[in-house]
Amino acid sequence: MEINTTQYKRCELVKVSGRVDSFTAPKLGDVLNEITQNGKYNLVLEMSDVEYVSSAGLRVMIDVQKICKQLNKGEVVLVKVPKRIFETLELAGFVPLFRFFDNITEAVGNF
Amino acid sequence: MSDKIIKNLKHTLTIPAQFKNLNKVRGFVKKFARKAGFSEADSYKIQLAVDEACSNIIEHAYTGGNTGEIVCGCDYNDEELIIQLVDFGQSFDPERVESPNLDSSLKDRKTGGLGLYFIHQLMDEVNFTIVPNADSLKKPGYVNRPGNVLIMVKHRPKPV
Numbered sequence: 605m606e607i608n609t610t611q612y613k614r615c616e617l618v619k620v621s622g623r624v625d626s627f628t629a630p631k632l633g634d635v636l637n638e639i640t641q642n643g644k645y646n647l648v649l650e651m652s653d654v655e656y657v658s659s660a661g662l663r664v665m666i667d668v669q670k671i672c673k674q675l676n677k678g679e680v681v682l683v684k685v686p687k688r689i690f691e692t693l694e695l696a697g698f699v700p701l702f703r704f705f706d707n708i709t710e711a712v713g714n715f
Numbered sequence: 716m717s718d719k720i721i722k723n724l725k726h727t728l729t730i731p732a733q734f735k736n737l738n739k740v741r742g743f744v745k746k747f748a749r750k751a752g753f754s755e756a757d758s759y760k761i762q763l764a765v766d767e768a769c770s771n772i773i774e775h776a777y778t779g780g781n782t783g784e785i786v787c788g789c790d791y792n793d794e795e796l797i798i799q800l801v802d803f804g805q806s807f808d809p810e811r812v813e814s815p816n817l818d819s820s821l822k823d824r825k826t827g828g829l830g831l832y833f834i835h836q837l838m839d840e841v842n843f844t845i846v847p848n849a850d851s852l853k854k855p856g857y858v859n860r861p862g863n864v865l866i867m868v869k870h871r872p873k874p875v
Contacts, residue, residue, distance in 0.1 A: 626770040627734035656741075656759075658766045659829040666826055673821060688759050695836055696829055697817025 607635050614715040615646035617708065621653035624661030632661065636668040645671070645678025648711045652684035662696050669701060679703070683711045720846070720864060721799050727788045732777045732802065737766050740787050744798055747789040751796045751871055761796070761869055764837040767830035768800055768865055776804030776863060791871065795839070800865040806845050807863070840868035 605628035610617040616639050624632055639647065647668065665680065672678040683705045685693070693699050705711035728743045730736040741762040748758040769785055777783050786801040815828045835841055842865070849862020 623738070625734070625737050625766055626773070627737055656762075658737075658763060658770065659826070659833055660770060662829065663826040666821070666824060670821060670824075688756065692763065692833075695833060696815070701821050701824070 605631065607632060609635065609639070612712050612715075615648055615712055616644050617648045617650060617712060619650040619653070621655075623656040624654065624664075625656065625658045626660040629658075629660040629664045633664040633667065636664065637671075640668065640671050646715045647672060647678070647680045648683055648705075648708065648715075649680060650683045650708060650711075651686065651689060654686060654689055657689050657692055659696065662692065662698060666698060666701065678715075681705060681711050681714065683708055720844070720866065721788050721790055721797065726790065727786055729784050729786045732769075732773045732783050732785050732804070734770070734773055736785075737769055740769050740785070741766055743787060744789060747791065747798075748796060748869075751791040752874075753796070753869070753872060757869070757872070760837040761798070764834045764867055765798060765800070767833045768867065771807075771830050772800065772802045772804065772863075775807055776802045778805060781805070793871070795871055796869045798867045798869075800867075801849050801862050803849060803860050803862045807843075809843050834867065838867040839870045840866070842866045 605620065605622040605624055608619045618635065618639070620632060636647065649665070669680045672680050681703045684707070685704060705714070726747065728740065730739055744765045745758055745762055748761045753761065765787070772785055781804060783803050788799040790797050809831060812828050812831050815825060815832050844864045845861060846864050847861050848859040849864060
């Protein structure tokens with residue numbers, strides 16, 4: 605798994621690549637927590653190169669969404685979610701808890 | 716279902732029960748899923764189920780620094796792919812795992828139990844048993860320890 609972050613004026617873009625499982629998910633959690641601990645709560649998760657996500661990865665995503673949406677501080681939105689990953693989100697009933705975008709410009713521009 | 720317990724497995728992979736080895740187990744079952752004629756999409760589901768099961772073993776059966784191994788066995792016949800996971804950690808009662816509430820609000824959403832829920836959704840048959848001689852499932856001649864056996868079955872696609 606690889607994570608690259610880019611700062612925008614109103615949000616933080618986090619590009620995740622590779623496999624997010626019980627081994628790698630804690631690293632993703634650390635990166636996302638560091639961002640929110642720095643007072644940034646608008647996050648764009650770019651997932652086009654994510655090959656695999658298990659429930660451990662979903663837990664990290666929902667935990668950071670809870671932090672961001674608490675007291676309406678901000679929101680995590682998802683961009684370019686591959687079909688299989690979307691199906692896993694559906695299986696977990698997570699689809700209504702996120703907004704989805706097809707491209708980065710739209711996602712970043714929405715904040 | 717317990718008649719599906721596979722003895723003297725031809726195809727096994729034994730891994731130390733650590734998260735870093737999940738990738739190896741997924742690769743192992745992927746190979747058999749493809750050989751058994753499953754599509755990429757179904758192979759992904761099988762890998763996800765096995766990953767969730769192994770993650771649960773590592774997290775719950777071998778809890779508190781109690782390390783051990785996971786023996787993954789695969790086999791298939793004309794009708795189905797059978798995956799058997801054996802561990803020697805703490806036994807667990809799947810009946811006591813609360814089902815996740817998939818409709819609750821974000822604030823109340825709990826993520827525990829999601830792994831087990833996934834396993835049941837992704838596979839056609841799931842069975843947990845405790846056997847007194849789990850080593851014999853691995854290789855004959857081993858000292859016999861009790862172990863937990865999880866069998867997951869996926870029906871093979873019908874030829875068109």
